[in-house]
Amino acid sequence: MPPLRRRDLLAGTALALLKAGIAPGDILQGELPWEPAAQQPNYPPRSGGWRFFTPQQAAMIEAMADRFIPPDPHTPGGAQAGCAVYVDRQLAGPYGRNAGLYDRPPFQKGTPSQGEQSAVTPAQLYRTGLPALASWCQQQRGHTWVQLPAAQQDEVLRGLEAGQIQLQGVNGETFFQAVLKDVKEGFFADPVYGGNRDMCAWKMIGFPGARYNYRDWVGRHNQRYPYAPVSIAGSPEWSEGA
Secondary structure (H helix, E strand, C coil): CCCCCHHHHHHHHHHHHHHCCCCCCCCCCCCCCCCCCCCCCCCCCCCCCCCCCCHHHHHHHHHHHHHHCCCCCCCCCCCCCCHHHHHHHHHHCHHHHCCCCCCCCCCCCCCHHHCCCCCCCHHHHHHHHHHHHHHHHHHHHCCCCCCCCHHHHHHHHHHHHCCCCCECCECHHHHHHHHHHHHHHHHHCCHHHCCCHHHHHHHHHCCCECCCCCHHHCCCCCCCCCCCCECHHHCCCCCCCC
């Protein structure tokens, strides 16, 4: 492929501007003639019901979230923190369909740092994984996942993590790692996305949140940040569903 010449680049840019109705010499003022991610709507975290999960599937994710992040006297567990809401909204949005990611073959097994190398989207993985887990628990334990005692839930999760439990139509270890990652993200993400309810995770670790400036505290090691965290949802620019 011949190298791109500066003259060709400038000519191509000018042609693109003319097609868009913008003369090369015009000065853009005010708003840009495009809107980033305009095709991707926001998903308000609390309005309405579940957007991706059925109520039964949501209960399964909440139970799993509480095993990953059990509640204690000081901090809510994964369920009460809204991790299932976070995962539900993510799967209903661009993340669920791998929007913006290259998903064409050939596929090879990647390293842990490379993540899953597959054409299967997160939404497809959950759609297959949750019913498969429910069926396995009913057949092997005689109860639904939610009905299992906490000790047995932990046993099942350890089996999935170790690749010892085979689910129908889905890799159990892959499914486990996806749910674990998404629940952890929901616990520590900004509450505007549905999880980390009341900024409970940020309060637990002393994270300042979306504050404009906290440089004075960056170098104060072993000193707890004294101010309450701030969420994006509390900013004047944010309006739910905008």
